[in-house]
Amino acid sequence: MWSIINVELYKIFRRPRTYIAFGAIAALIIVIQLGLKIDGNTYAAFLMKDINDTLTVDGKVLNGYLICYILLQLLLVHVPLLVALIAADMISGEANLGTLRLLFTTPFSRTHWVLAKFIAASVYTILLLIWLAFLALFVSMWVFGTDDLFLMKSNYVVLIQQNDVLWRYVGAFVFASFSLLTVTSLGFLMSSLSNNSIGPIVGTMSAIVFFTILSTLNIPLFNLVKPYLFTTHMNNWKEFFDIQVNANNEAIHGSILNIPKIKNSLWVLTFHIILFVSASIIIIKKKDILS
Amino acid sequence: MSVIKVQHISKHFGSLKAVDDLSFEVQAGQVFGFLGQNGSGKSTTIRMLLSLIHPTSGSIEIFGKPIEKNRETILEQVGAIIERPDLYPYLSAQEHLQLFAKVRKQRIATTNIKETLEKVGLANRANDKVQTFSLGMKQRLGIAIALVHNPSLIILDEPTNGLDPQGIADIRQLIQHLAKEEGKTVLVSSHLLSEIEQVAHQILIIHQGKKMVEGVTKELLDPQKRIVQIKTTDDANALQLIAVGSFSNYLLPRKEGIFLKIPTYEIPLLNETLVKAGVALLGIETKNSLEDYFLQITSNA
Amino acid sequence: MKKNTILFFASSLFSLCLLISVTALAQTDPLIEKVAQKLALVNDYVAEGTMKTDVSFIKASLGKVKVYFKKPNLLKVKKEGGISLLPRGGVSLTINSLLNTKQYTTIPVGTQLLNGKNVSVIKLIPTDDNLDWVISTLWIDPLEALVYKTATTTKENGSYEINMQYGEYAKQGLASKIIFSFNTKDYKLPNGITLEFGDEDPTAKQKALKNKKGTIEITYSKYTINKGIPNNIF
Numbered sequence: 132m133w134s135i136i137n138v139e140l141y142k143i144f145r146r147p148r149t150y151i152a153f154g155a156i157a158a159l160i161i162v163i164q165l166g167l168k169i170d171g172n173t174y175a176a177f178l179m180k181d182i183n184d185t186l187t188v189d190g191k192v193l194n195g196y197l198i199c200y201i202l203l204q205l206l207l208v209h210v211p212l213l214v215a216l217i218a219a220d221m222i223s224g225e226a227n228l229g230t231l232r233l234l235f236t237t238p239f240s241r242t243h244w245v246l247a248k249f250i251a252a253s254v255y256t257i258l259l260l261i262w263l264a265f266l267a268l269f270v271s272m273w274v275f276g277t278d279d280l281f282l283m284k285s286n287y288v289v290l291i292q293q294n295d296v297l298w299r300y301v302g303a304f305v306f307a308s309f310s311l312l313t314v315t316s317l318g319f320l321m322s323s324l325s326n327n328s329i330g331p332i333v334g335t336m337s338a339i340v341f342f343t344i345l346s347t348l349n350i351p352l353f354n355l356v357k358p359y360l361f362t363t364h365m366n367n368w369k370e371f372f373d374i375q376v377n378a379n380n381e382a383i384h385g386s387i388l389n390i391p392k393i394k395n396s397l398w399v400l401t402f403h404i405i406l407f408v409s410a411s412i413i414i415i416k417k418k419d420i421l422s
Numbered sequence: 423m424s425v426i427k428v429q430h431i432s433k434h435f436g437s438l439k440a441v442d443d444l445s446f447e448v449q450a451g452q453v454f455g456f457l458g459q460n461g462s463g464k465s466t467t468i469r470m471l472l473s474l475i476h477p478t479s480g481s482i483e484i485f486g487k488p489i490e491k492n493r494e495t496i497l498e499q500v501g502a503i504i505e506r507p508d509l510y511p512y513l514s515a516q517e518h519l520q521l522f523a524k525v526r527k528q529r530i531a532t533t534n535i536k537e538t539l540e541k542v543g544l545a546n547r548a549n550d551k552v553q554t555f556s557l558g559m560k561q562r563l564g565i566a567i568a569l570v571h572n573p574s575l576i577i578l579d580e581p582t583n584g585l586d587p588q589g590i591a592d593i594r595q596l597i598q599h600l601a602k603e604e605g606k607t608v609l610v611s612s613h614l615l616s617e618i619e620q621v622a623h624q625i626l627i628i629h630q631g632k633k634m635v636e637g638v639t640k641e642l643l644d645p646q647k648r649i650v651q652i653k654t655t656d657d658a659n660a661l662q663l664i665a666v667g668s669f670s671n672y673l674l675p676r677k678e679g680i681f682l683k684i685p686t687y688e689i690p691l692l693n694e695t696l697v698k699a700g701v702a703l704l705g706i707e708t709k710n711s712l713e714d715y716f717l718q719i720t721s722n723a
Numbered sequence: 724m725k726k727n728t729i730l731f732f733a734s735s736l737f738s739l740c741l742l743i744s745v746t747a748l749a750q751t752d753p754l755i756e757k758v759a760q761k762l763a764l765v766n767d768y769v770a771e772g773t774m775k776t777d778v779s780f781i782k783a784s785l786g787k788v789k790v791y792f793k794k795p796n797l798l799k800v801k802k803e804g805g806i807s808l809l810p811r812g813g814v815s816l817t818i819n820s821l822l823n824t825k826q827y828t829t830i831p832v833g834t835q836l837l838n839g840k841n842v843s844v845i846k847l848i849p850t851d852d853n854l855d856w857v858i859s860t861l862w863i864d865p866l867e868a869l870v871y872k873t874a875t876t877t878k879e880n881g882s883y884e885i886n887m888q889y890g891e892y893a894k895q896g897l898a899s900k901i902i903f904s905f906n907t908k909d910y911k912l913p914n915g916i917t918l919e920f921g922d923e924d925p926t927a928k929q930k931a932l933k934n935k936k937g938t939i940e941i942t943y944s945k946y947t948i949n950k951g952i953p954n955n956i957f
Contacts, residue, residue, distance in 0.1 A: 134524045134525060135524075135525055137524060138521055138524055138525055141521065142510065142513075142521075145510075145512055145513060145517075146512055147512065178912065178916070181908065181909065181910045181911065181912070182808075182910065183811070184811070184908045185778070185810070185811055185905070185906075185907045185908050185937065186778070186781075186808045186809060186810060186811055186937075187808070187809045187810070187811050188806060188807075188808055189800070189801070189802070189806065189807045189808075189809065190802065190805055190806030190807060191806070192806060204917075228508055228510070229505075229506055229508025230508050230509065230510060232469070232472075232474055232504050232508075233508070233509075233522070233567065234525075235472075235473075235474055236472045236473075236474065236497060236500070236502050236504070237497060237522070237525040237526070238493075238494040238495070238496075238497040238498040238525070238526065238527060239494065239525060240493065240494060278804070278805060278806055279805040279806040281806050283912055283917065284912070284917055284919060285911065285912050285913070285914050285917045285919045286780065286910070286911065287779075287780040287781065287782060287910065288780055288781045288782070288783075288910065289781075289782045289783075290776075290781065290782065290783035290784070290806060290808065291784075292784055292786070292805060293804060293805060295784075369919070373782075374782050374784075376782050379775070379777065380777045380778075380779075380782075381775055381777075381783075381784055381785055382782045382783050382784035383784065384784050417476075419469075419474070419475040419476060420469065420474040420475065421469075421475070
């Protein structure tokens with residue numbers, strides 16, 4: 132099994148297309164970082180307009196931790212599209228190329244191949260996330276410095292102490308890996324249904340956009356299905372950055388407001404991953420390879 | 423010993439019967455020619471042999487074991503190219519072989535990879551990316567992939583596609599070498615029958631999914647059973663004369679032209695009979711190649 | 724003539740002094756003077772303490788702070804390695820800052836019972852238009868000459884209430900705990916900016932709207948007094 136995972140990884144990282152996503156992420160992050168470096172204070176002042184009416188905020192609000200949070204907010208919506216570019220091509224791309232029949236005539240079962248391809252696509256996804264973490268977190272920390280994380284949410288502000296932030300990012304990135312692996316598995320499922328690359332890539336992107344709209348619209352009818360949609364849960368990495376308060380309204384250092392919500396989301400995402408990958412295996416096992 | 427044993431396999435795609443109740447056996451060390459026109463069901467059959475397509479009915483045994491249940495063990499000993507030589511454009515020839523060597527359970531030495539590339543004439547292009555290869559070179563690389571793990575059964579689907587005459591001759595030689603010198607069993611399919619008749623011990627002709635004929639190549643090419651096309655000044659009268667006379671047994675039913683499966687020594691007598699009846703013989707064409715035989719069978723079916 | 728001249732000047736000087744002292748008596752309450760005198764002993768201080776922010780829409784943990792003060796009214800609250808949230812303009816309204824300007828008139832209002840203590844209530848009205856406060860009320864324990872509460876209305880930053888508790892540094896008039904109370908305005912950022920969709924908690928929202936009073940509490944553990952502070956700190 133390891134040998135075919137190796138083969139799949141080798142193929143992924145020899146393909147020029149693979150590096151588009153890494154390049155795109157780097158370009159996006161650098162542009163945003165540059166923008167915030169040059170004119171970040173205007174942006175911060177705009178965000179803090181309401182707060183500044185009442186309070187004076189003293190300290191380095193626009194520090195690396197906040198920049199990373201802003202970047203993740205913006206990028207984790209779009210990274211799935213980059214993941215789809217590779218994941219949705221894993222099977223259908225080879226079917227289109229005609230090489231799938233070469234793989235399926237080797238002494239490994241189709242289940243093994245599908246799993247190897249999924250694992251390889253997952254490695255790619257995780258590496259993409261690590262790349263994103265490196266650029267968004269560590270480069271931002273280096274460029275903007277560190278301080279407490281002053282998060283302006285829709286209805287309240289969370290001030291997380293500097294020494295209480297980094298582990299939350301680790302948690303958020305682990306959570307985000309589940310979100311992106313769900314996208315990988317969805318891309319995979321789409322990929323197993325088709326013999327060309329474009330269909331599954333567009334299909335995966337469309338599905339994400341469609342379900343994201345359902346998840347964000349506050350319409351009672353949609354609210355019934357929302358808890359079961361993976362897109363509803365994909366953005367819950369943010370929960371790592373909400374903090375519990377005690378009876379005196381003091382934030383509790385090292386706490387997370389809603390751990391059950393994170394757990395529930397992880398379960399829903401894991402369920403989707405298993406469902407999508409299992410369905411892919413079943414489809415591929417039954418499929419006649421005609422390409 | 424049968425290396426491949428196919429029993430009554432059929433494959434239906436909706437209402438289309440791509441393969442219809444096909445049975446055949448391939449013996450160890452044999453070069454088995456699998457002939458048919460494009461779309462006759464050859465590739466579907468080969469894909470079923472390699473478990474790429476699930477048969478609608480029937481059974482396939484390779485090395486005495488059902489393919490469905492012993493897929494991995496069987497495929498360890500099988501090398502194949504199927505139709506087009508589809509490869510990874512961003513990898514070199516050597517990288518392809520390294521990649522496919524990895525997916526074999528036994529360890530394949532680097533020298534093996536080099537030897538295989540030499541065997542197919544790609545040693546000097548080993549490090550070039552496949553996207554720079556001609557169709558013929560891709561075909562050679564496809565064959566190299568099929569051979570790199572030293573399989574005992576080699577299935578080559580249209581291996582001469584895209585090759586120039588020299589390439590075709592090389593592949594023919596290679597197939598003969600594999601069977602004679604290395605004792606491998608080779609199943610080779612083609613629609614160009616002239617290629618097959620020179621290498622195959624046994625030939626099976628398939629048309630519209632059905633077996634038309636199967637036999638030993640030597641027998642099918644027996645000069646004593648040559649097919650002769652005669653051209654006369656009055657074909658209609660000649661045909662009537664043959665049909666009612668002693669040559670009627672040799673007459674082959676054809677829509678156009680007069681074809682006879684006639685021993686060579688009977689030809690002068692036939693000529694004499696026709697001349698006596700006032701029908702002049704314009705020409706006699708001996709159809710002694712398997713390709714003509716194949717074309718006649720399939721065009722008449 | 725010479726004697727008369729001297730007498731005239733002497734009587735004029737006396738009258739002037741009398742006038743000044745009478746005016747002063749009419750404008751500055753002696754209790755305030757007493758408090759001011761006590762505070763005047765402190766030229767500068769650095770106080771270490773913990774700060775607690777209790778604003779309905781802010782979740783912040785206790786943080787260590789250092790408060791720097793220098794006469795007449797320089798004040799800076801610095802959170803140790805972190806971001807601090809302070810009532811806008813409110814921090815400069817400590818007793819030291821208010822009284823050290825000496826640009827005010829006082830109006831005694833009477834006495835009141837505050838947390839079981841009989842305290843004098845005195846209103847301060849600034850005489851300098853440039854000061855950013857309009858009126859301040861002080862609740863002062865006449866025996867200890869300690870201010871326990873102030874309520875100040877500012878020109879631009881609303882009203883603040885400051886409650887004080889005293890301990891070890893009561894002699895210098897320095898509080899061991901200060902609680903700023905102030906009114907907060909609405910806080911709301913559009914979902915489009917925060918990218919938070921579909922997970923609003925309506926009860927939290929209502930709660931936030933109901934409780935519109937914010938407090939910031941600083942508990943001092945240690946004062947370092949009159950050791951000198953460079954101006955660049957402020």
